[in-house]
Amino acid sequence: MSYGKSQAEQIREISGVNPHKCMKCGKCSASCPSFNEMDIKPHQFVSYVLNDDAEALVNSKSLWKCLSCFACIERCPRDVKPGKLIDGARQTVVRQRGADYLMPEEIPEHLDPKLPQQLLVSAFRRYRR
Amino acid sequence: MSIEAKHKFKPKIVAFCCNWCSYAGADLAGSSRLGYPADVKIIRVPCSCRVNPMFILRAFEKGADGVILCGCHPGDCHYSTGNYYARRRMTLLFSMLDFLGVENGRTRVEWVSAAEGVKFSTTMNEFVEKVASLGENVRLGDLRCRN
Amino acid sequence: MSRVQRIGVFVCHCGSNIAATVDVAKVAEMALLEPGVVHAEEYQYMCSEAGQAKIAEAVKDKGLTGIVVCSCSPRMHETTFRNAAERAGLNPFMVEIANIREHCSWIHKDKTEATKKAVILARAAIAKVNLNAPLKEGESRVTKRALVIGGGIAGIQTALDIAEAGYPVDIVEKTPSIGGRMSQLDKTFPTLDCSACILTPKMVEASAHENIRIHTYSEVEQVSGFVGDFTVDIRKKARSVNMEKCTGCGVCSEKCPAKRNASEFNRGLNNRSAIYTPFAQAIPNVPVIDRENCIKFKTGKCGICAKVCQAGAVDYEQKDEIITEKYGAIVAATGFDTIKLDDFDEYAYSQSKDVITSLELERVMNAAGPTGGHLERLSDGKEPKNIVFIQCVGSRDVTCRGKGYCSKICCMYTAKHAMLIRDKYPDVNVAVFYIDVRTPGKNFDEFYRRAAEEYGVNYVKGQVGKVAPQPDGSLLVQGVDLLDNKQIRTKADMVVLATAIEPEAGVRKIATMLTASIDNNNFLTEAHPKLRPVESPTAGVFLSGVCQGPKDIPETVAQAGAAAVKAIGLLAKDKLLTNPCTAKADELLCNGCSACENVCPYGAITYESREVNDHGIREVRRIAAVNNALCQGCGACTVTCPSGAMDLQGFSNRQIIAEVDAICR
Numbered sequence: 001m002s003y004g005k006s007q008a009e010q011i012r013e014i015s016g017v018n019p020h021k022c023m024k025c026g027k028c029s030a031s032c033p034s035f036n037e038m039d040i041k042p043h044q045f046v047s048y049v050l051n052d053d054a055e056a057l058v059n060s061k062s063l064w065k066c067l068s069c070f071a072c073i074e075r076c077p078r079d080v081k082p083g084k085l086i087d088g089a090r091q092t093v094v095r096q097r098g099a100d101y102l103m104p105e106e107i108p109e110h111l112d113p114k115l116p117q118q119l120l121v122s123a124f125r126r127y128r129r
Numbered sequence: 130m131s132i133e134a135k136h137k138f139k140p141k142i143v144a145f146c147c148n149w150c151s152y153a154g155a156d157l158a159g160s161s162r163l164g165y166p167a168d169v170k171i172i173r174v175p176c177s178c179r180v181n182p183m184f185i186l187r188a189f190e191k192g193a194d195g196v197i198l199c200g201c202h203p204g205d206c207h208y209s210t211g212n213y214y215a216r217r218r219m220t221l222l223f224s225m226l227d228f229l230g231v232e233n234g235r236t237r238v239e240w241v242s243a244a245e246g247v248k249f250s251t252t253m254n255e256f257v258e259k260v261a262s263l264g265e266n267v268r269l270g271d272l273r274c275r276n
Numbered sequence: 277m278s279r280v281q282r283i284g285v286f287v288c289h290c291g292s293n294i295a296a297t298v299d300v301a302k303v304a305e306m307a308l309l310e311p312g313v314v315h316a317e318e319y320q321y322m323c324s325e326a327g328q329a330k331i332a333e334a335v336k337d338k339g340l341t342g343i344v345v346c347s348c349s350p351r352m353h354e355t356t357f358r359n360a361a362e363r364a365g366l367n368p369f370m371v372e373i374a375n376i377r378e379h380c381s382w383i384h385k386d387k388t389e390a391t392k393k394a395v396i397l398a399r400a401a402i403a404k405v406n407l408n409a410p411l412k413e414g415e416s417r418v419t420k421r422a423l424v425i426g427g428g429i430a431g432i433q434t435a436l437d438i439a440e441a442g443y444p445v446d447i448v449e450k451t452p453s454i455g456g457r458m459s460q461l462d463k464t465f466p467t468l469d470c471s472a473c474i475l476t477p478k479m480v481e482a483s484a485h486e487n488i489r490i491h492t493y494s495e496v497e498q499v500s501g502f503v504g505d506f507t508v509d510i511r512k513k514a515r516s517v518n519m520e521k522c523t524g525c526g527v528c529s530e531k532c533p534a535k536r537n538a539s540e541f542n543r544g545l546n547n548r549s550a551i552y553t554p555f556a557q558a559i560p561n562v563p564v565i566d567r568e569n570c571i572k573f574k575t576g577k578c579g580i581c582a583k584v585c586q587a588g589a590v591d592y593e594q595k596d597e598i599i600t601e602k603y604g605a606i607v608a609a610t611g612f613d614t615i616k617l618d619d620f621d622e623y624a625y626s627q628s629k630d631v632i633t634s635l636e637l638e639r640v641m642n643a644a645g646p647t648g649g650h651l652e653r654l655s656d657g658k659e660p661k662n663i664v665f666i667q668c669v670g671s672r673d674v675t676c677r678g679k680g681y682c683s684k685i686c687c688m689y690t691a692k693h694a695m696l697i698r699d700k701y702p703d704v705n706v707a708v709f710y711i712d713v714r715t716p717g718k719n720f721d722e723f724y725r726r727a728a729e730e731y732g733v734n735y736v737k738g739q740v741g742k743v744a745p746q747p748d749g750s751l752l753v754q755g756v757d758l759l760d761n762k763q764i765r766t767k768a769d770m771v772v773l774a775t776a777i778e779p780e781a782g783v784r785k786i787a788t789m790l791t792a793s794i795d796n797n798n799f800l801t802e803a804h805p806k807l808r809p810v811e812s813p814t815a816g817v818f819l820s821g822v823c824q825g826p827k828d829i830p831e832t833v834a835q836a837g838a839a840a841v842k843a844i845g846l847l848a849k850d851k852l853l854t855n856p857c858t859a860k861a862d863e864l865l866c867n868g869c870s871a872c873e874n875v876c877p878y879g880a881i882t883y884e885s886r887e888v889n890d891h892g893i894r895e896v897r898r899i900a901a902v903n904n905a906l907c908q909g910c911g912a913c914t915v916t917c918p919s920g921a922m923d924l925q926g927f928s929n930r931q932i933i934a935e936v937d938a939i940c941r
Contacts, residue, residue: 159378
């Protein structure tokens with residue numbers, strides 16, 4: 001992983017999103033269940049990445065308010081996937097903090113029978129890289 | 130994106146394009162400035178069915194490294210049935226050529242419509258890459274023509 | 277037969293289009309070294325008058341017998357240069373074009389590479405023209421009759437224009453009446469004219485015009501032939517009603533007991549009987565029996581319509597009729613429909629009757645519609661107090677759910693709907709959720725601003741994420757206002773979706789029959805998007821209306837007129853010059869095997885007994901004969917011929933091989 005890249009570049013790479021595709025229609029924000037809790041709104045994620053302002057994004061509340069419900073990704077008419085951008089931003093933060101290793105051996109002690117399967121799968125998806 | 134810079138070996142590619150669909154598709158690729166390597170040279174024919182296997186053999190004989198035939202999509206031939214004949218002919222011919230040592234990767238048939246500029250350039254880029262990876266064609270070459 | 281040529285090569289700069297990436301001087305220089313070339317020059321714009329004058333001058337001064345122009349695609353200017361050659365006294369088919377623009381300068385960035393390729397392409401063209409022989413165009417007849425496929429405003433207007441010019445026209449329409457989508461509209465923008473009021477006079481004019489014949493409830497079944505000489509089979513589906521006897525009284529529909537059939541005209545919002553006319557102003561005003569839902573046809577019982585018909589016009593025995601007609605020109609005017617909303621569940625279209633498409637709203641607002649023109653909720657008949665319009669449903673959507681293009685008409689018709697509702701029901705709140713408001717026509721922007729400013733329509737920039745039907749029967753609309761940066765949750769009584777439009781189903785079949793180009797969105801392709809917008813690349817086929825691309829009524833009428841003019845231009849000719857690049861059999865090599873006859877798609881090859889002098893031996897042989905009027909020059913026969921007797925003029929075996937040699941050299 002190259003630290004020479006700007007954080008916005010990193011976010012773009014991790015998420016695989018092309019922010020230029022956004023046509024600023026607002027469908028993502030209109031579908032977001034956490035809209036009111038967020039300071040930077042879904043439709044703004046793309047602009048922040050385009051303007052290379054990843055710092056504001058990673059310091060925002062929005063990063064953690066996003067539920068990963070993927071409604072914005074489902075409904076975006078331009079295939080921009082803003083939810084993946086936020087996911088990518090979260091990834092950069094988590095990696096920076098060094099807490100990006102979840103070894104398979106560690107899992108049994110973290111297992112809680114009440115933990116939904118989906119959370120485990122989700123965690124693997126995020127932390128394995 | 131053009132891959133011109135990446136290859137040291139520049140293959141000679143002859144492309145037969147039918148006047149109605151694929152040549153127009155190539156023109157659209159041009160108007161849209163979609164690049165592909167300069168190794169590809171296009172010969173215009175009225176229909177893909179005009180392409181006689183002899184032309185393809187001649188191309189390899191004279192030093193071509195790859196030959197591609199482009200025509201209208203099945204069902205859309207301007208002369209209604211031309212591309213069906215072309216398809217059958219080429220299936221047989223390319224299988225024969227493969228047996229003779231002119232590998233399958235050196236020959237190709239692609240259906241490109243007049244609206245598919247992107248498909249045309251993508252196809253050419255892929256084809257050149259494939260032929261370049263196969264190297265220079267030494268089969269069927271008429272040594273008298275090499276300089 | 278080869279002949280010694282004197283070839284002139286003209287390399288065009290095309291401004292900087294070619295000259296920027298190809299060293300044109302070098303191309304001219306290298307061309308001069310090729311066998312047969314006696315003259316080579318370069319010029320800024322060969323297609324200009326000055327450029328063409330240079331050709332004329334060189335032909336005269338250097339006694340040129342053939343020319344090669346290295347320029348843009350032959351699809352652009354082959355005709356231009358052929359005409360220039362002809363004016364200079366040269367046979368127009370002694371001209372070859374090397375495409376060094378679309379196939380070279382525009383796609384290669386490296387100047388050395390591009391120049392090398394341009395030189396090779398020039399060599400190929402020179403090698404070809406060295407083997408060219410002068411050709412003469414043949415003549416074919418023109419049937420002075422036009423066919424218009426589709427009876428909407430586009431088809432009607434085209435037919436009227438062609439008929440006024442004095443030519444007979446047939447309109448083939450698959451529904452029981454002409455009129456198309458425009459007959460389903462209530463008012464039209466930007467004038468707010470009543471749609472039926474401006475359409476019906478045209479419909480009447482078309483039906484009364486002596487030069488127009490209308491076949492409704494009919495479809496084109498088969499098309500053969502080519503420009504000037506098409507043969508078309510039309511299937512006139514059985515109406516089960518005798519058109520000569522029917523008086524249009526309407527008693528049959530009234531008395532018909534089978535009333536539970538969704539009305540296509542009213543978009544399924546109400547029902548019609550099994551024997552029906554689609555709408556009151558239908559032309560022809562003759563009903564049709566929907567045999568699939570007719571009790572008599574399903575069970576054998578009933579027959580009420582026949583009993584009550586005073587004119588004795590009902591005819592259960594009527595069969596489909598296939599008529600065959602000849603036409604010189606065909607115009608496609610097949611129109612459009614809205615897309616299916618199965619993939620757009622977030623708008624609850626299938627869950628609530630109060631979520632409707634804009635076309636359905638037209639029917640609701642229309643006085644002849646399912647609610648008698650009264651604006652009411654389709655679920656409970658109550659008057660809505662809050663209406664939300666959602667734009668771009670399925671348009672500008674590059675995912676697999678929708679269409680990538682903008683449907684063009686929706687911003688304007690939504691402004692129209694909003695304005696009309698606010699005008700008639702001032703206490704109803706109307707909000708429009710939009711991405712952009714696109715109003716490019718004459719008086720269009722002023723129209724939309726009236727809706728916003730004068731009529732108080734609330735335009736919100738932002739989309740709607742979800743429409744949720746509530747237990748109390750209302751709809752909860754969750755959208756966003758991007759300019760205020762707020763999510764909006766509002767209660768609506770009715771939601772109208774501006775649904776994307778797509779070409780009418782069945783257009784692919786028509787395109788295949790006509791061998792007309794069609795794109796990935798099912799719009800028929802035009803010959804050139806800027807300069808030839810109403811002609812299909814297939815000669816003799818013209819395009820009118822939305823089948824070529826989304827457009828509103830003023831544009832449709834304009835395009836319909838344009839298509840009519842092109843058709844008239846064709847029909848006005850007494851004969852057409854046919855493609856001279858036809859097949860020819862070498863009588864000395866032909867062995868009479870009939871292989872070519874079997875592959876010709878046009879039936880252009882026949883066999884005849886001919887006396888042949890084969891190197892002193894005189895005998896009668898069975899030789900292939902090509903009908904130059906029918907041959908379209910595809911070349912299928914040339915490859916099939918086992919003796920190599922069949923060759924194609926203009927693209928002969930030796931010519932193509934010469935091109936291959938030049939490229940591979």
